[in-house]
Amino acid sequence: MTITTVTRMTGGKTTPIGMTVAPPERRMGLSDLDGFGVDEELEGIFLANFMSAFATHERCGVHLYRMAAGLTQIPEWREKYMEFEDHTKDHLRVLERLIERLGGDPMYVSPQARMAEFVATKLMEPILLEGSVDPLTLELTILEAVTLAERKRRLNWKLIRELADQMRETISKQAMQEAVEQVESDQDEHVRWAETAWLRMVMAQVM
């Protein structure tokens, strides 16, 4: 089963900074993170924190699609949302596997991931203002949220691709390349579909 919400029960760990505290056994030390992508002499801590945020984007993506599929009144869109939810779960599994291959822990939730979740959940909040908009506006707003989320996720994968392109021939490079190849076309399709659907719907209202 894909874990789309990290908690203590799933093995969640963090690096408490600023106003956050965590029990000692749940803290990820800097030395734990430093080994991330070590064969490439990468900035392991930075990359581990970033990859954790990427995983959070994928998890929030699953939540977003679930919510969108449940709310939309357009059957074609519902079908797509459900299909993309399944893709996103696959992407999350690919990303978690990549994190493991780079020497990380997929259940690590970095401070960057917390911020990623904070921003991502704001994309779900249009429903709170449902009472003062027409149904079409709500549909479009949710689709816009999907578009924004997918663009960000595609950017994440693009970064992994570019990193891999500049690496020496190492296990980390190979792991990154293999991961990107599994998701790239889906990501492109998601963004393309969301943008096209949005354009069509808006154009249909105007012309």
Place this chain on the structure above:
Amino acid sequence: MGFNPLAEKGIPIEKQLRDWSELNVHPYDKEQVDPYTRTRIITMNGVEIESIIFSRQFARRTDNQEIKRALALTRRIEQQQQKAVNWLTPGEETTLEVTIGYEQTAVDLTAYIARAEPDPYLKQTFELGLIEDSDHLYRYANLLALLEGKKAERITGPLTEIMPGRPTVAEHRHPFDDIRAHYDKNTVDPLSRLHVMTITAAEQQTLNFYMNMGARYIEPLARALYLEIAMIEEQHVTQYESLLDPLESWFQQEVYHHYNECYLYHSFMSQESDLRIRAIWELHLNMEIEHLRVACEMMRRHEGIEAEEILPKELPEPTLFQEDKQYVRQVLAEQVELRTVRTQFVPLDQLPEDAKYFEYQDAVNGGGFAPSERVIEEQVNASGDDYRFMPEGPHPVQGLRRRAPQN
């Protein structure tokens, strides 16, 4: 396998409304009641009120009719639950007697929670508050002796010691020093979250009670003591609410509120000695199971998160009321001089000279004798000694042992 409210069938929400006679419950007999039955009532009253206040804030953040209706319906039932719980308190109990019950609740609830708390930082936070509430019990007990000529131990029974804690006069901290770091939602033990929510609710209700009832007194000393301790309760609520992770969404918090109510009704049912009141806990548990289901459904629909993803497979070990005298003594002995600087705990003798603590102390205590000190002096003057109930022996802190009468 333990109890999992997600796997239970509650009372359908449309069947939960009760008529006036069902809500206007027969109060307990103040002479016969188990002190811990009283503290359970006080706790659940606060927990229901917190849930209501949260629901109100949530409702003000949305105009979605489906969400607002779901919140309004559950909230109406919660209001009924609060009435059924709080109306167990008899009118014969004076405000001060009820206050003693509140402080016994604060001491023994916080002690149990602090002892059971797995996170060291949260535990330390609970312990900081514990010995302050312990002192409030002592101050109010002396006011009770002065104004009503009664011994507080008749209310608390032999379960809780009444003795000076961290002196109230020393508890006044700058607001910046009452804000704590918070747990992280991805790593927090489910029990810790319930602890924080429970303590926040209980302290908030204590604050509400003092800030309203304190002004109902004619006696200047009573008015003064209530306002001083109400200000500490403001500090405590500031402290405990800051432990909550703000990353938990509105929908998730709604779920956690009802999960905590399930947890506490289930906990209290397990140890309630009064069968009539046990039946209320059981009824409310069956109502809360349904409230939880409604909240989980909203979270699933609007956030795409299944309840099973964020809630444990079974309720954690129960929170109970039980004697914790030795623990309270130990914390007192070790931490009476503990203070805070921002989110950190610092011994008094290590506070920097320019600490905000001293600035705030000067501001609030600078005008003369603090009411919490005056109540003891007046009791000593009136009866030759302060009132204490210490069956476990001398005070664990040398400097707080009984002093000779002033005159």
